Amino acid sequence: MSVSEVVAPTWFGRVRTYLREMFPVGPRLLVAAILFFEIYFVLLLNEGVTEFRLGAGELVGAWSVFAFLLVLRIADDLKDVDVDLRLFAHRPLPSGRVRTADLRVLLGIVVAVTTVLNVAFMNNLPYFALLFGYGTAMSLWFFAKSKIQPNLFLALITHNPVLMVLNVYILSFGVIKYGLDPFSLTTFLLAWTMYFPGLIWEVARKIRAPRDETAYVTYSKLWGYQKAARFVLLLIWLDVATNVALVFAVSRLALIPLALNVLWITRTILRWRRDPDAFAIAPAVDRYTYTVEGLMVVAVATYLTLGYF
Structure with missing residues (x-):
């Protein structure tokens, strides 16, 4: 057709x-x-x-x-x-x-x-x-x-x-x-913490293993897959630092899954750097981002319904 x-x-x-x-x-x-x-x-x-x-x-x-x-x-x-x-x-x-x-x-x-x-x-x-x-x-x-x-x-x-x-x-x-x-610390941190997920997603979706590269221009092709993955990991740690500072005022308990999530994605990216052909990095980064944003939403919703804990 x-x-x-x-x-x-x-x-x-x-x-x-x-x-x-x-x-x-x-x-x-x-x-x-x-x-x-x-x-x-x-x-x-x-x-x-x-x-x-x-x-x-x-x-x-x-x-x-x-x-x-x-x-x-x-x-x-x-x-x-x-x-x-x-x-x-x-x-x-x-x-x-x-x-x-x-x-x-x-x-x-x-x-x-x-x-x-x-x-x-x-x-x-x-x-x-x-x-x-x-x-x-x-x-x-x-x-x-x-x-x-x-x-x-x-x-x-x-x-x-x-x-x-x-x-x-x-x-x-x-x-x-x-x-x-x-111009408070809160507005400064919020401007950044909601900026990092988009930046992380934009870079991670253009990182590929060497065998998967095509004519499409990617960060892994420009910088090498090792440096590109390291850059994403740096952004993730900056992201979680701003999240911790903001979530603490809403829910202390939310910090536990937040820490576990960043440890998981750190380990995952380090594994990918050792063996980039084992799996694609972008879906893992997406999972990290969705989890972080989900935790923020749950923390806010819980505070609004049950109060601080």
Whole structure:
């Protein structure tokens, strides 16, 4: 069956195909809500706030996280279409099952709706403008495509900080709403602890054993698999250090599985460095990250329902 025979006849059908394969709405909404409320409640609990004034702003904030991540996904597909035609021809856009115009319309709708909601309900519009302004600059390769696109490390240091900007957007809402110190140790640690997982994931997914390397540019190809794995391990230990400092104010018991998790991933990465053909490193790192974020969520939920322990 040719590609033309499976192209959905309507815009809604083509967009549904794109979202199903590239950005499943249900799981991504859940991730966005977890990210927003995890930062929100860890901030408040570490600052001693236990009486919460929840309203429409929190829902709009969670939606804005979802919308921004969707915007990044669309922008990446639009700006990387030439590369995807060579390396990921099965994806909806390079395969022709979704058109460039479809994604541009979807992008416009998402940005317009999110802007209106932020103007109507949020207290941190300058940070919203900063977030989407940074996202726009990313989609344009910071006006230096010829230098950034072929340089994987340069792409990392220019694009990955957007996760920090997203964290600051969330933090600014809680800080302004409750009149908190924007430059406290808590805000500093939260900005970093929610940044590290994205950075770890971005690097780990581009680390491969020597026999698995292809034309796709990876960090293991640039630095060697030993150095790349060592860099990920360094990021993990920095991540767990910030997590310990924040989780302690919420739950002492959560520190036990947190420590066991970091010891497990450390041992796993050291094993992989000795024998990179034994297993893939990215799934193990994903498991570590999901466990850490899950522990943070459980610790916050337990505090909100049962109190500190």
